[in-house]
Amino acid sequence: MHDTNLDFPRTFELIGRPKFEEMFMEELQDQESELDLGRYCERGGFPDPESVELELESVTPTDQGCVVRVKCKFDEAVATSCADVRFDHPALVMFDVALDVKTETAHVKYQAA
Numbered sequence: 001m002h003d004t005n006l007d008f009p010r011t012f013e014l015i016g017r018p019k020f021e022e023m024f025m026e027e028l029q030d031q032e033s034e035l036d037l038g039r040y041c042e043r044g045g046f047p048d049p050e051s052v053e054l055e056l057e058s059v060t061p062t063d064q065g066c067v068v069r070v071k072c073k074f075d076e077a078v079a080t081s082c083a084d085v086r087f088d089h090p091a092l093v094m095f096d097v098a099l100d101v102k103t104e105t106a107h108v109k110y111q112a113a
Helices: 020-030
Strands: 005-006 053-061 065-079 085-098 105-110
Touching: 020 053
Parallel strands: none
Antiparallel strands: 005 105, 053 065, 065 085, 085 105
């Protein structure tokens, strides 16, 4: 899958201000289901949406705006031949969200799986 485009309508106006990180995380969590976390599932499973945890790792200013590095933990749920049983395998991944102030666009740059 290609990079994911996200919407951060309230975050853009706060770049470089004290409430930026809080608003960014709030808007990112609202769009959590848009993230392509399945690319990191190594056992043929899927990300358990109940287990996803997002944490802001760093913010790096750029000429266009900033790049936010996000740490993501989730359980990869792997089905078994028994319908009521599955195995969960923990995953820890990093990805960057590039925010462009001029165009007010944001997209996720996934790290190699």
